[in-house]
Amino acid sequence: MSTDAPLLRVKDLAVRYGSAQALFDVSFDLSPNSALAVLGPNGAGKTTLARTLSGLVPSCGGSAEFAGQDLLKLTAPRVRRAGLLHLPEGRGVFPGLTVQENLRMALTADKQARNPGLERAFEIFPVLAERRRQPAGTLSGGEQQMLSLARALMVSPRLVIADEMSLGLSPKAVDIVFASLARARDNGVSVIMIEQFARRALDFADQGLILHRGRSSWSGPAQEAGEELLHRYLGGAAAA
């Protein structure tokens, strides 16, 4: 892990939906080129954290500084432009368009000029190069997630928040998702991974954060999260 100043520094973050508070005083730092696994049972506040950092849900307290900018003041498009990309749950690809068209659209959506992004995406994910003329809907579930990630990488983000990318996928497809995220990391992208597969996510990540009812119940180096700790905070089912 890097010793540089944090890429993202979240301090005492609080979020409400009306009168219901979904996050209470959540704090963590993320170093450049590192990965954080965010774990927790249903309703713990994981997606709320992702949506708040990406400018989709307002905070009601605390701070979040990303690459020197006050993230909580930015609109969602500005957060993207600052280099933080949120991959929401679900596949996020256009099934009727080809792989190549899906990738090109990622660029026009962000109004960037033609750039070497397409060739870079094919270099990182050779499978997509082989299937560039194939409709995205005919890819396997894991490959669609790979395409979704490749679309995100087209605009060279510094941080990707991957929300439950492996949800509902076969074990083989989950392998593809993890390998794809590892490739993104190898290419200098930091990752916040929200995952149901706690053990795998912690094996992937440098740091772990466990949320419970909107509060941080544990955070620390990922390798320190042993089986006993996972059972205590997540229960048997979530410790896969």
Ligand SMILES: Nc1ncnc2c1ncn2[C@@H]1O[C@H](COP(=O)(O)OP(=O)(O)OP(=O)(O)O)[C@@H](O)[C@H]1O
């Ligand atoms: N738009 C909303 N309006 C009101 N309450 C919401 C809204 N979105 C989420 N919540 C509530 O906030 C809490 C946290 O939800 P969130 O979706 O962040 O949890 P999660 O950890 O991502 O759960 P899951 O693993 O089930 O996706 C829950 O109690 C949820 O009901």
